[in-house]
Amino acid sequence: MATASLSAFTRGIGRYALVAALAAVFATFAALAPGFLSGANLVSVLVNNFALLAIVAVAMTFAVSAGGIDLSVGTAIDFASFAFVSLVLAGQPIPLAALGGLAGGALVGLFNAVLIAGIGISPFLATLGTLFVGRSVQQLLTNGGNPVYLPPAGVPEAFRFLGHGSVAGLPVPLLVAALVIAGAWLVLSRTRFGRVVLATGIQASVVRYSGIRLSRVTAATYVLVSAIAAIVGLILTSTVTVYIPSSGNAFLLNAIGATFIGTTFDPHGRPNVPGTVLGVLLLGIVANGLLLSGLNFYWQQVGTGLLIFSVLAIGFANRKAAARA
């Protein structure tokens, strides 16, 4: 029993490490970065540095939970964006165009599902392939990568709602992110599907031997990942009223980073939605704080990298200690 309480204690530190890092980073920038604590800046952190990345990272959390990864989340964002803009330009009503955008993104997931669950290619290689194919397809569709603008005069107000609107004083991107986070958290931690995804990531053959159709679970996972990422494509397009080919990949590495930082928040090191959200918050605050500190832009990535190293190192050390206890 003594060992059990000791390991519970060290695990407690493991979870605490991520929150502590967040608090420390926040306090540092509050002290050093001019304007960091201002209301306008904090809202900007949440809208610009948090909301969109949180949605992508939550999507990534599903792939990592299932024991895989999705390198093509950016492709899903782009395809959603392209479909959305094209349908609006073709004169379709905004809600229909938005649905078409989601479908365009989900199509990328379907392609991944066929490669991974159907053919059996490893998620890393399959989605890497999708990333390359997706980039080429976009260049072919846009004459070598030209942005597709919506004519300023012709942009309906409804189109701008996702990116610029607000409900009860809260920016829509933040609200959407909150809904996605809450929904994903429930699905992953409280539903049968989420439990099976988790079990697949931990020991796939047991899932199969338990009478669960592994390929269906895997396929559904990758379609879901792309569909969630597609939401970001819609918001992004609505914000800037332009589709820029292959722009979605900007989220990829941060989403992976946040997901793995988030694993330190779980007693067993499993990917989890709350941890991922804390990871996104950490990355967002660091990016914003470093910018405000006037640090050379090129140093920002060094800061982010160091942060990932340190949080993961602490989490790993704690899990090892817990395993030994």
Next chain:
Amino acid sequence: MVDAVENGGDAILHFDGVVKRFGGAAALSGASLTVRRGTVHGLVGQNGAGKSTLIKLLAGLHRADEGTIEIDGKAYERLTPHLAEALGIHFIHQDRLLVPTFTVGETLFLGREPRIAGTPFLDRAAMRRKAAEMLDRYFGLQLPASALIADLSAAEKQIVQITRALIANPKVLVFDEPTAALVRREADLLFRLIRRLSEEGITILYISHYLGEIVDLCDTVTVLRNGRDVATLPITETSAAKIGALMVNRAIGELYPKPQVTPGETLLQVENLALTDRYDEVSFTLRRGEVLGFTGLVGSGAKEVVRTLFGLDRPTGGTVSVKGEAVFATDPAKATAKRLALVPEDRRRDGVALDLAVTENTTLASLGRFSRGLIDRGAERRQTEDLVKRLQIKTDGIDALVRTLSGGNQQKVAIAKWLSRQSEIYLLDEPTVGVDIAAKVEIYRLIGELAERGAGILVLSSDIEELLGITDRVLVFFRGRVTREFISSETSPDQVLTDVTGAHETLRHAG
């Protein structure tokens, strides 16, 4: 070798009334053991019976609180590892540390490196020559002396350990659970080697969980229980079942608690089932309350039939029906929907998820019962707690990872998963492999209880004694066909063995 025992060959090792306490607890409380020169002596006992303490005393790693240890007729009060080796006692232990970055040659001669005469320099050429000679002589193995330990298989590492001991001209070799990490073929090689070493006059002390090995290999066996020797028997006068019964202090009848159940309706009917190149013309029925045994050599088709029933392989012919309804199970999902359950042989890969909690494993196959949109975690925990209690699963709580459980308790979780699913037809593939004897008895009891509750159970096992003890009927598979059916209560293991090995075929052809 048996002669040596009967003629009362002199004792090379003699423990008398040995007591060893750790803190307040006595690991040995008056254990005696006499090993005669030139014999293969088996030492068995449950975990905690005192086997490893006894071995550590002999190795000089611990010192006895009371009692004497005599080696070659001389009592030693202060054995040290160095002295034990000097007296010619060497230990082959599965977990014994070998330095992974050393070469085979360096490992073999560690601590006794040959030197070039008159210089402090290592005679590498002599090391290589001697190593190659030993490895070839005993193992017919061309293992380069320059190979790294890290690159060797578990069996090769063991060979290096044995060779290292042989270089020192040992009198006694102590094997501590040597087959735990070996596959069957490697274990057979090891047994052949041990017999040969015994013929060369080396005394062997052999410790194993696997009673079948003990019976095959040893001349004499000593059973330890609760820190004492409870019996020392010539192997010709005992059997694996008798040894097992002594280990757990139960009568043989209690070892195989088989309730009498009147079979009910037919649950599973298999007719002319065939899978090209695997098995053919397999027909049998399984009724409620029945325990049916399958046995056969590797490749006999028994395991493949079980896989097919669970939808893991597709048959090429024949029919399977469950409760009178034809079933074509193309994947495990369809099989489980028909309330079939499989407890697979490779428990740690296919049976339980080691890094999921006991709860998560228990409900994995039956999540539908606990979820209406969201999982009802209270109901899930109640079900798991019930099953943990009913199956007497020893765990630090239902949130503990299954990795932290012992083999027997992991197996119980693998079974609990299907109890939660309310399965009716249980396919158990080698359910007691790697499980200690006490947990085995609990699993046997559980099988009986399932039968009483109206389930149909199919047990595939290569332990024929076990199979006869817990089943109603046994089907023997040989080269893809059911060659014989036995009524378990009227059959002796030898009769089954004849059919398993195909000896009757040879006879039939000869006759």
